[in-house]
Amino acid sequence: MNLWDDTLFYNPKERASLAHDIDADVVVIGGGFTGLWSAYYLKSLDSTLRIVILEGERIGFGASGRNGGWCSALYPTSAGYADIRPHLIESIDEIGSFAREHAPEVGFVKSGTITIARNRAQLARIQGATEPHQTYLSKGALLGRIGVKGALGGLYTPDCAVIHPGRLVRALAQYVENSGVTIYEKSRVETIEPSLVKTKTASVRANSIIKATEVFSQNPRSHAPIYSLMVATEPLSEEIWNEIGLAHRETFSEALHLVNYGQRTIDNRLAVGGRGARYLFGSKLRAKREMEYRVHQEIIELVHKWFPALKRAKFTHRWGGAVSIPRDWHPYINWDRTSGIARAGGYSGDGVTLSHLAGKTLAHLILEKEHPITALPHVNWRNPLWEPEPLRWLGVNGSVLATDLADREEDFTRRPSLIAKTLNSFIRV
């Protein structure tokens, strides 16, 4: 079971499904962070709006309820990032204010993130990429914060907080509901046309429609769903935490080419995730991919390399979900006034903070309220389509394999990977 669902310490609320045709001002499809922050900002800007959220499963079913809990200023592409970064930092702080005021159980702590180098190639990469807001950590300084075996140095980035995502998504749903938003669960939208969305049983008529279904979006060429898998240990003893460190609950990762991410949870477990699962032909989503034994084992082996003391610890939870990767890795926050349809997504695994910025941006665009965020580069962005199959399958899976090989190459040669150099000009996963 997903760790976050298993550590809510309350039974999540179950809501009714849409049974009758209704009217609203705005209908939101999808009850994850994008849909909920959109509703939150729409209501804060105009408390009289009638807003309905239709969630196909239960609140938190999607990536918002399963992720690694990094609330970071990461952005999947460098295009436009200089303009976007200050707004992501503001979003982290606004999520923090919400959590502190309405959901302290989320355990929001903004202590930054640490990137660890465990071979010379990784060290050269982080030294070469250090930005003015980041601090290079010598081996001694790094080990004072995180006791990783074989570490040579690291990089500290202050703009990252840690959260319990399952608690945040549910607290946010409860908050918007208390402000007058109506949420229906088990209400899968089957058709969308201007001013009308239909589920199997009933419909909602509304002038504005927000599609907030990210990786569940229907067009298979608009994005590649890539599975990211996670494991978590049992709560660890103080003795082990004294060895590992992370006294301030900084998030962390190793500077591998293959994405990996870790956090010390609010109940003192270690939760770690990583990519490496194969992409499914036709951009399909399959629940069994969330439990791919090989990938979970590889993540556990990585954890054992970092922290040998954890060979004695139990891994109590394994789960996963898919992230949505557009062909150009560019997130989109789009509003078409003519059709009245908005959509946001393509966060490529960086959606915890981005979904907040997206929801806030959509609310301002729909209500025609001026704000600098409505002019950011990702607004009304047009992503190119992915190649048709089988080219997409070959390209994405080739890249997953090559990324893994690049890390092995660096581990062996200690020099920056030639495979990665070639790969970067094509695609990364």
Ligand SMILES: Cc1cc2nc3c(=O)[nH]c(=O)nc-3n(C[C@H](O)[C@H](O)[C@H](O)COP(=O)(O)OP(=O)(O)OC[C@H]3O[C@@H](n4cnc5c(N)ncnc54)[C@H](O)[C@@H]3O)c2cc1C
């Ligand atoms: C394992 C994992 C780890 C991750 N780690 C991080 C991290 O540490 N930091 C970070 O920034 N990002 C991370 N991400 C990405 C991040 O979680 C997502 O980008 C973000 O949560 C997306 O939010 P969303 O609301 O757009 O989509 P979702 O949370 O996926 O919500 C979409 C909702 O739409 C519903 N839906 C779908 N189709 C329909 C329909 N037809 N009708 C009605 N409802 C529908 C779904 O049931 C779902 O609840 C991770 C993702 C995964 C899977």
